[in-house]
Amino acid sequence: MADAAVAQAARSGTDDVRPLVRVEGLAKHFDVSPPWLTRVLRHEDRTLVRAVDGVSFDIPAGRTFSLVGESGCGKSTVARLVVGLYNPTAGEVEFDGVSMANLKSRREMAPIRKRLQMIFQDPYASLNPRWRVADIVAEPLRAHGLMTDRRAIQKRVGELLELVRLSARDGEKFPHEFSGGQRQRISIARALASNPEFLVCDEPTSALDVSVQAQILNLMKDLQRELGLTYLFISHDLAVVYHISDYVGVMYLGRLVEWGTARDIFRRPQHPYTRMLLDAIPDLEMSGRQRIPVAGEVPSPIHPPSGCHFHPRCPFANERCKAEEPKAIATPAGGKVRCHAIEEGRLTEEVVQHALGRD
Numbered sequence: 001m002a003d004a005a006v007a008q009a010a011r012s013g014t015d016d017v018r019p020l021v022r023v024e025g026l027a028k029h030f031d032v033s034p035p036w037l038t039r040v041l042r043h044e045d046r047t048l049v050r051a052v053d054g055v056s057f058d059i060p061a062g063r064t065f066s067l068v069g070e071s072g073c074g075k076s077t078v079a080r081l082v083v084g085l086y087n088p089t090a091g092e093v094e095f096d097g098v099s100m101a102n103l104k105s106r107r108e109m110a111p112i113r114k115r116l117q118m119i120f121q122d123p124y125a126s127l128n129p130r131w132r133v134a135d136i137v138a139e140p141l142r143a144h145g146l147m148t149d150r151r152a153i154q155k156r157v158g159e160l161l162e163l164v165r166l167s168a169r170d171g172e173k174f175p176h177e178f179s180g181g182q183r184q185r186i187s188i189a190r191a192l193a194s195n196p197e198f199l200v201c202d203e204p205t206s207a208l209d210v211s212v213q214a215q216i217l218n219l220m221k222d223l224q225r226e227l228g229l230t231y232l233f234i235s236h237d238l239a240v241v242y243h244i245s246d247y248v249g250v251m252y253l254g255r256l257v258e259w260g261t262a263r264d265i266f267r268r269p270q271h272p273y274t275r276m277l278l279d280a281i282p283d284l285e286m287s288g289r290q291r292i293p294v295a296g297e298v299p300s301p302i303h304p305p306s307g308c309h310f311h312p313r314c315p316f317a318n319e320r321c322k323a324e325e326p327k328a329i330a331t332p333a334g335g336k337v338r339c340h341a342i343e344e345g346r347l348t349e350e351v352v353q354h355a356l357g358r359d
């Protein structure tokens with residue numbers, strides 16, 4: 001998508017194409033109370049991990065929305081909620097206008113299931129080592145009852161392997177005969193078998209060498225163009241996100257703190273946390289932004305800080321930040337940010353310079 005069109009789409013709050021996926025107020029709290037106490041504990045006394053705590057975003061058809069944030073901020077949990085591997089504690093996921101919560105039985109789920117697929121980080125763990133690659137790739141075709149004829153399946157598997165730039169003959173081999181990058185190609189071929197429109201990619205290149213990462217990202221971009229795919233892309237690596245995204249959402253302790261077009265998130269980050277994340281990738285060309293050093297580690301999602309979850313690490317936090325959860329406000333570029341300091345106009349250039357010790 002051209003930059004201008006992406007910017008326009010973000011400004012108006014909608015893209016020029018329909019949202020294929022809508023996530024509204026999504027939450028997932030894991031009950032980690034000791035098992036022997038779960039029968040007697042009242043709900044309010046249970047130990048809950050608030051992995052995801054009220055996340056909303058849209059993904060326009062044919063675009064890539066990336067979720068970024070430090071380890072443990074809830075990215076993978078969002079990914080699993082979106083494909084229906086977890087039931088949400090609150091909120092909902094809508095796919096092509098259908099609320100997933102309304103799909104109660106496997107039969108109702110089936111037509112949607114084959115339209116969305118997931119690619120995982122570790123291609124070693126997700127491929128059965130005892131199966132030939134052809135059977136691995138054919139498995140969704142059989143599972144979804146899409147094809148039964150052996151010849152037709154063989155032909156489709158060959159096409160899928162060629163789609164990911166392997167050869168049809170590779171189907172005869174076993175996963176251990178391939179490199180890490182080739183195995184991720186096999187995972188992608190399998191994910192594409194049911195002809196999905198939407199792929200959720202959870203750190204798909206994190207286990208790979210940097211040069212191989214680039215090849216897989218390029219393949220994913222080519223496939224998106226060729227097949228009109230929509231991606232939800234999960235990564236802690238902003239350099240990777242920079243190359244693949246139309247939109248970016250920055251997560252911190254279960255919440256989105258800033259989201260908008262990739263261009264604006266990278267060129268004009270607003271939230272102090274987004275700026276801190278970007279500081280970790282000094283080699284990207286992003287002129288004109290101020291760097292903010294932020295210390296400390298992500299607190300536990302069992303007892304998240306009050307108010308703005310980021311306040312203990314934020315150089316600009318005041319009493320209101322400690323007490324009150326910030327609402328989403330529009331950024332000058334048309335994205336959204338949750339930050340009292342920005343809302344109150346406190347994050348001026350002088351304040352940032354002072355935080356940097358440059359005044």
Ligand SMILES: Nc1ncnc2c1ncn2[C@@H]1O[C@H](COP(=O)(O)OP(=O)(O)OP(=O)(O)O)[C@@H](O)[C@H]1O
Nearest residue numbers: 030032049051070071072073074075076077078301
């Ligand atoms: N099944 C579970 N039971 C209990 N806690 C969980 C479960 N799954 C995730 N968590 C917790 O929820 C929080 C968010 O985890 P999640 O894996 O979604 O984060 P992430 O941003 O994807 O991090 P990473 O990149 O390390 O996977 C973490 O504190 C994690 O320990």
